[in-house]
Structure formats: C-alpha cells, structure tokens
Amino acid sequence: NAGVTQTPKFQVLKTGQSMTLQCAQDMNHNSMYWYRQDPGMGLRLIYYSASEGTTDKGEVPNGYNVSRLNKREFSLRLESAAPSQTSVYFCASSEQPGTSGPKQFFGPGTRLTVL
C-alpha cells in the first residue's frame, strides 16, 4: 500500500520556468490537498479538492494552479516560478469527512528551489 506518492522529490528551477508537481493516492480518498511548508510558518494550504471534479483556493493560491485529474491524482502547477515559491510542497489526502474530523495522510514532499 503506497499511500500518497509525490514526484519529483527535488527540483531546481530558474525564475520564469514552469513545472507540475504530481500527487497520487491509492486509498480511495475523496479529498486532496496541496500545502507549502516554510520555516517558522508551519503548513499553509494552497489549494484543495473536496471531491473529484472540484477544486478550491486555500490560504495562498496566487501563482499556482491545480488539476484534479481523477479521484487518485491531484497536480499542482507553477506557471512562472518565482524565488518566493522556494519551499517544500506536501500533498495530502483524507477520507470522507465524518464526525471524528479529517485524518490527513501526507506524501513525502517535494523540495523546490527557484533561483
């Protein structure tokens, strides 16, 4: 059981380049999330998808786009990378929300550097 997988693990971009971060989960979860993690700031939600076919902005969506390709896959695209987007990016998924609240499962992260 792979859980949540992310590719690539590391990436270096030049300012203005574009790239797509890939995420897939094999737990049949409805909800998926993209976060960025910066030192001293914890996790900030970029975009989320509550269910297949829907996406919504989180706290810091500017400069990013997402695609929920199917129930398994949720990609994050940087159209024109900026140094401010240097960060560690985590994808997560969760079960259908219930009374006990969401338990999110995280991928291993992508460390992105924009020069």
Added chain:
Amino acid sequence: GDSVTQMEGPVTLSEEACLTINCTYTATGYPSLFWYVQYPGEGLQLLLKATKADDKGSNKGFEATYRKETTSFHLEKGSVQVSDSAVYFCALSRGSNYQLIWGAGTKLIIKP
C-alpha cells in the same frame, strides 16, 4: 478567524526527561484537535486527536487533553527518547470542508 498558536522551538531535552509542548487555539464552536509529527526527511503523520471537550488523545506514550475552558491541547510525554526528535504540529478542524488550521510547528531535539 480560527488560529492555532504553538510554543516556539527548538525545545531541547535530555533522554528520559518530561515533555510538554503548549498549543492553544482560537475557534468558534467545537473544533476537533490534532497533533501531527514530522520526522526528519518525511511527511507529516497523525500522532493523536481529540474531537470533544475533555477527550484525551494518546499514542506512542504521548497524550493531549482537549481543554475547552483554556482553549488548549498541550502535548505531553513522561519520558522522551532520542527517536522522538521531530517537528510537532498542532492543528484544528472546523467547518464543512474539514480543512485543517495549522500551528507553526515546534522542533523537538532529544539528546542522549
């Protein structure tokens, strides 16, 4: 809006010491509360959770009690090990889309 505040780190302790990492929250209603742990080089994983006032979550020797009167969810462990070295995140969830609101994280360093 909703928010979570954690004590700043790093917190450095010797092996077998007692641990408390403070977490307080601001939210209307009755959120669910969580502690996640991030080991070096890995993604986050759920450590424990509590869904209503006075609930105690526990796992791997860690405990946290949901205190509505003080809006707190402090993480405690009686005797820490070197393998507990990690970053610990407090979070809450509230609302129909069940997003998590995260604290900034507290880095814990345990020395042998």
